[in-house]
Amino acid sequence: MISNLSQEAWDTKVIELSGSILQSWVWGEFQQSLGQKIFRFSDETSASLAIETALPMGKKYLYCPRGPLGDPQSALADLKKLSEDHSVVFARVEPQVKLDLPASPKETQPSHNWMLSLDKEEEELLMRMKPKTRYNINLAQRKGVMVREGSKPDLIMLYKLFLETAARNKFKLHPQNYYWQMFETLAPNCLKILVAEYKRQPLAGMILTVFSDTATYLHGGSSHQMKEAMAPYLLHWEAIKLAKRAGFTTYDFGGINSFGSWAGITRFKKSFGGYEVNYPGSYDLVFSPIWYNVYKNARLLRKILTTH
Incomplete structure (x- = not known):
C-alpha cells in the first residue's frame, strides 16, 4: 500500500530491512528534484521506493533501485496495482532474493559490489591491503598529494x-x-565531496554517500595528469578513514567486474582488501507484454545501430 510513514519512520524501516541509500527517503526526494515521480510502498514486512521513468508514446516503467526490501511479493502486488491506474509497461526490481521473473535486458545497479569492513584499526586495514596499494598510498603522501573535503563550488x-x-x-x-541536484538534496548529512590535489591542482575526486552503517563510493573521476602521483589511492584511503572515524562499519567501493572495461578498476578496488557481495540481479515484472516487446526490440535495434 502507499506509505504514510514520516521520513524518520521510513528510514528506520529501510535500515531494519537492510536497505541502502537508494531506498532512503532522501533518495526519493533527490529523484523528485530531477522531475521524476516517485511512489513509496510499505507494510509490516516490506518497503519499496519506486521511480516512474518515461518511455516513448506516453508509456512508463517503474524502477525500484536495490528494492523492494523485505517480502517482495507484497511490493510486487503494490506495483501491479499501481500499473492498473497508469500507463506502466513493466516494473524493474532489484530484490534481496531471487525471483521467478524474467531477467532484465540490462542492469541498472551492478550485481557484484566490493565491500570493506571497517571493524579493524587503521593500521590493520593498511596491512590487509596489497603491498603495492600501501606503497602507492605512501607514495602519494610523499609527493605532496593532499585530500580535502569539498563544497558546492567544487x-x-x-x-x-x-x-x-x-x-x-x-x-x-x-x-x-544530476550531480548538482544530488548535492543540493543529499548534502551535508548524506553526501560528502572529497578531492585529492597537488598544489591546488585537482587530480582525483569522489562523491561519497553515507546511510545506515555504510559509506558508499558513488561517483568518482581522476585526471590523466600526474598519474605517477597515485592520487586515487590516497583519495580512497582518506575516504575509508573518514568513514571509520564517523562510526560507519562498511565501505562500499561499488560495482566490480573482472572482465572488459571494468577489469582495471576492479583490480584497483580489490587491492584495498575486503570481500565481494553478490546481489540476485535485476528482474522485470511485465504488465503489458506487447509494449514490453516493443521496448526490448527498440533497445536491441538502438544497440545494433550504435555499434556499427
Whole structure:
C-alpha cells in the first residue's frame, strides 16, 4: 500500500530491512528534484521506493533501485496495482532474493559490489591491503598529494574529472544537473565531496554517500595528469578513514567486474582488501507484454545501430 510513514519512520524501516541509500527517503526526494515521480510502498514486512521513468508514446516503467526490501511479493502486488491506474509497461526490481521473473535486458545497479569492513584499526586495514596499494598510498603522501573535503563550488571541477574519466574509459555520464541536484538534496548529512590535489591542482575526486552503517563510493573521476602521483589511492584511503572515524562499519567501493572495461578498476578496488557481495540481479515484472516487446526490440535495434 502507499506509505504514510514520516521520513524518520521510513528510514528506520529501510535500515531494519537492510536497505541502502537508494531506498532512503532522501533518495526519493533527490529523484523528485530531477522531475521524476516517485511512489513509496510499505507494510509490516516490506518497503519499496519506486521511480516512474518515461518511455516513448506516453508509456512508463517503474524502477525500484536495490528494492523492494523485505517480502517482495507484497511490493510486487503494490506495483501491479499501481500499473492498473497508469500507463506502466513493466516494473524493474532489484530484490534481496531471487525471483521467478524474467531477467532484465540490462542492469541498472551492478550485481557484484566490493565491500570493506571497517571493524579493524587503521593500521590493520593498511596491512590487509596489497603491498603495492600501501606503497602507492605512501607514495602519494610523499609527493605532496593532499585530500580535502569539498563544497558546492567544487562540483564544476569534479564534473570535469568525471568527463575526462568517462571519455578515457568509454562509459556514459549523467548530465551535469544530476550531480548538482544530488548535492543540493543529499548534502551535508548524506553526501560528502572529497578531492585529492597537488598544489591546488585537482587530480582525483569522489562523491561519497553515507546511510545506515555504510559509506558508499558513488561517483568518482581522476585526471590523466600526474598519474605517477597515485592520487586515487590516497583519495580512497582518506575516504575509508573518514568513514571509520564517523562510526560507519562498511565501505562500499561499488560495482566490480573482472572482465572488459571494468577489469582495471576492479583490480584497483580489490587491492584495498575486503570481500565481494553478490546481489540476485535485476528482474522485470511485465504488465503489458506487447509494449514490453516493443521496448526490448527498440533497445536491441538502438544497440545494433550504435555499434556499427
